[in-house]
Amino acid sequence: MKSIRSFVMAAAVLAVIPAMAQKSIPLVYDQEFAGAKYPAPAFPSVDEATNLETLPNPFEFSNSKKQVKKFKDWEKRRAEIVRELQHYEIGEKPMIGKENIEATLENNTLTVKVTRNGETLEISARINYPEGDGPFPLMIGASNNSLPRQFFSERKIATMNFSERQVNSYSQMGGFGGGEKKDGRGTYNFDRLYPELVDNGAYSEWTWGVSRLIDGLEIVGAASKIDMKHIGITGCSYAGKMALWSGALDERIALTIAQEPGGGGAAAWRVSQTLGNVENLGNTDDHWFMKSMWDWKEDNVTKLPYDHLRSGLPACPSGTG
Numbered sequence: 001m002k003s004i005r006s007f008v009m010a011a012a013v014l015a016v017i018p019a020m021a022q023k024s025i026p027l028v029y030d031q032e033f034a035g036a037k038y039p040a041p042a043f044p045s046v047d048e049a050t051n052l053e054t055l056p057n058p059f060e061f062s063n064s065k066k067q068v069k070k071f072k073d074w075e076k077r078r079a080e081i082v083r084e085l086q087h088y089e090i091g092e093k094p095m096i097g098k099e100n101i102e103a104t105l106e107n108n109t110l111t112v113k114v115t116r117n118g119e120t121l122e123i124s125a126r127i128n129y130p131e132g133d134g135p136f137p138l139m140i141g142a143s144n145n146s147l148p149r150q151f152f153s154e155r156k157i158a159t160m161n162f163s164e165r166q167v168n169s170y171s172q173m174g175g176f177g178g179g180e181k182k183d184g185r186g187t188y189n190f191d192r193l194y195p196e197l198v199d200n201g202a203y204s205e206w207t208w209g210v211s212r213l214i215d216g217l218e219i220v221g222a223a224s225k226i227d228m229k230h231i232g233i234t235g236c237s238y239a240g241k242m243a244l245w246s247g248a249l250d251e252r253i254a255l256t257i258a259q260e261p262g263g264g265g266a267a268a269w270r271v272s273q274t275l276g277n278v279e280n281l282g283n284t285d286d287h288w289f290m291k292s293m294w295d296w297k298e299d300n301v302t303k304l305p306y307d308h309l310r311s312g313l314p315a316c317p318s319g320t321g
Contacts, residue, residue: 036077
């Protein structure tokens with residue numbers, strides 16, 4: 001498995017370009033968000049934002065007063081992009097200390113218990129190991145791993161699926177209590193721990209769950225038999241978005257493989273707006289994102305202070321969504 005950082009934002013995939021080369025550019029980090037130490041940039045409202053028909057310059061800082069010229073500048077600029085993505089699109093992905101997390105590994109099943117606000121959320125996932133003693137690279141399936149199994153078994157790569165419904169359901173419908181509300185926003189397991197983040201979209205909460213599994217692997221240590229510098233994530237369709245967001249918001253993930261992630265994934269909102277009946281901003285599941293993101297739809301798309309990468313990605317295998 002190649003250790004390649006993958007990001008939602010166009011800028012982030014350029015983080016390792018030769019022009020920025022230095023003696024040692026990290027291919028993966030040992031922390032969830034290395035830029036947490038930097039303050040957030042200003043967040044202009046729709047009325048305050050500048051109209052920009054082209055994609056924003058990924059190497060220009062949010063205040064437009066400086067550009068990234070050396071790799072050491074990139075950590076700060078990347079942190080700005082991460083903050084903007086959360087503020088405008090999916091909501092806050094909260095950090096939590098290891099003192100609030102318990103993790104065990106029994107019968108190849110990783111169980112992570114996160115406690116906050118007097119509530120405990122449990123996430124579990126079975127690890128499928130190849131033959132051998134390890135440590136093994138790990139590929140996490142976002143909801144499911146739709147890639148051919150031999151891709152991993154032949155390469156001695158362990159696999160594990162993240163079941164997102166343990167954190168928040170598809171489209172946030174219903175709620176953890178089997179509620180009758182059509183819109184279950186704010187009534188899921190994640191919301192028991194973070195009631196103040198009721199406006200979050202599902203993608204911030206799903207990526208939070210993926211990060212807690214990675215915390216669990218760190219806590220159990222060598223017993224996991226996982227090579228922590230070679231963790232990847234993959235998904236298809238709405239789970240392709242989940243994979244991209246997870247890779248963007250957790251810098252311990254070395255490789256992201258997203259299939260057909262659509263709008264809110266690899267596609268640039270500005271470009272999708274020009275293509276007609278596609279999954280553009282305002283034409284996707286609003287439960288996946290913050291409701292306030294819809295303030296930027298249609299004529300306001302070109303005012304977004306950020307955007308996504310536009311690229312071609314492989315299709316999902318037949319029958320997977």
